[in-house]
Amino acid sequence: MHMQLPPHEGAEISVVEMHTGGEPLRVILSGYPEVKGESLLDKRRYVRQHLDKLRRALMFEPRGHYDMYGALLVASELAEADLGVLFMHNEGYSTMCGHAVVALGRLAIDYGLVKEPRSPETQVNIHCPCGLVKAFVEYSAGKTGGVRFHSVPAFVFATDMTVTVEGFGEVTVDISYGGAFYALVDAQRFGLDVTQSRTRDLVAAGTAVTAAVKSQVKLHHPTSDDLAFIYGTILTDGKDQYCNDATANLCVFAEAQVDRSPCGSGVTARVALQYHKGLIQLHQTRSFQSGATGSLFTGKAVQETRCGDFKAVVVEVAGRAFYTGASTFIQEPDDRLTGGFLLS
Structure with a gap:
């Protein structure tokens, strides 16, 4: 029997639930108010200023959780785009999300957004x-499969940069851009192992590094100031030299959010x-292996390019995503907690 919605007032928001390598993705299909703006970055500013209540309602408890991740489909101003998307999480709106792209x-x-696959x-x-x-989506006999993608030009902002990290002293990090800026550091610097240590200890180290970079490093991006912010810290197993074995990492992003992929x-x-x-x-x-779940992506540099003054590469990342369900959310007007809450 198909479940009917309970009696309710107000709007309904319909979503499809997915995950990529264990990292959730709540894709908002309908029920959002119109998102205004000429460009996608304008739309990102608009949702931040005018529709942030809905991000909190959908990402936070009781409908979501501290580490929920969302995607809002919007119109794109680019003729060649099949869809535009705004990403959301516990702290705001990110600029790139590979697990969501997959x-x-x-x-x-x-869902028919691409005609004649x-x-x-x-x-x-x-x-x-x-x-x-x-x-690039595997497609055979009407079924979709694995996905690989070519992101925007990726480049290194700085190597061997020393920042003073609260609780850890001077720490040397690299800063690299893959659609968002990350600080990268070997977890061993903190006496930690990305696959064995407690997640909360890894999060504490990653969050402290992000805070240090945020306060001590002035980032810039050649194409837009909207992109010039540190998104998170990637703790690695130190296996940066090419080899056949997987190299593990754990990404701590936004407000101490842990990427499961x-x-x-x-x-x-x-x-x-x-x-x-x-x-x-x-x-x-x-x-590349997730320190959290053991799930795998592959990655390779496929082409040299430039991003402003930076030497850059086009990187191909591949993974698999799966559907977990679909939901329709409502907000009852007399529900004191309907706007969402987080436990820190």
Whole structure:
């Protein structure tokens, strides 16, 4: 029997629930008010200023949780884009999200956002706030499968930069951009192991590094000031030299949020850093493992390019996403907690 919604007042918001490598994605299909703005970055500013109550209602408890992640489908101003997307999480609106791109590649075909999909692979152009991302979705006998994507040019902002981290003293980090800026540091610097240590200890170290970079480093991005912020810290197992074994990492982003997947934009940033340091060559595929769940993405640099004054690379990341369900959310007007809450 198909469940009917309970008696309620007000709007309904319909979502599809997915995950990529264990990292959730709540894709908002309908029920959102119109998002105004000429460009996608304008729309990102608009939702932040005018519709943030809905982000909190959908990401926070009781409908979500501290580590929930969302995607809002919007119109794109780019003619070649099949869809535009705004990403949301516990702290705000990110500029790039690889795990979401992997999931949205499948969804775009399955929900008819791409006309006439082709076998064995269909290209889906996804306009993210950081720029146009090209996803390539396995498609056979009407079914979607694995997804690989080429992100915006990835580059290294700084290597061997020393910051003073509260509780840990001076720490040397690299800063790399994979659609968002990350600080990267070996977890051993904190006496931690990304696959064995308690998540809360890894989060404490990652959050402290992010806070230090935020307060001590002035970032800039060649194409937009909207992109010039530190998004999080990636703690690694130190295995940056190319080899056949998977290298593990844990990404702590936004407000101490933990990525359950290997982190698509984080893998992009790591590949750019390894290429910059001469540790990996073009078209050498590496496996990247999530320290949280053990799930795997692959990543490789496929082309040299530029981003403003920075030498950059186009990175290809591949993974798989799965559907977990669909929901319709309501907000009862006399519910004191309907706007959402988080337990820290």
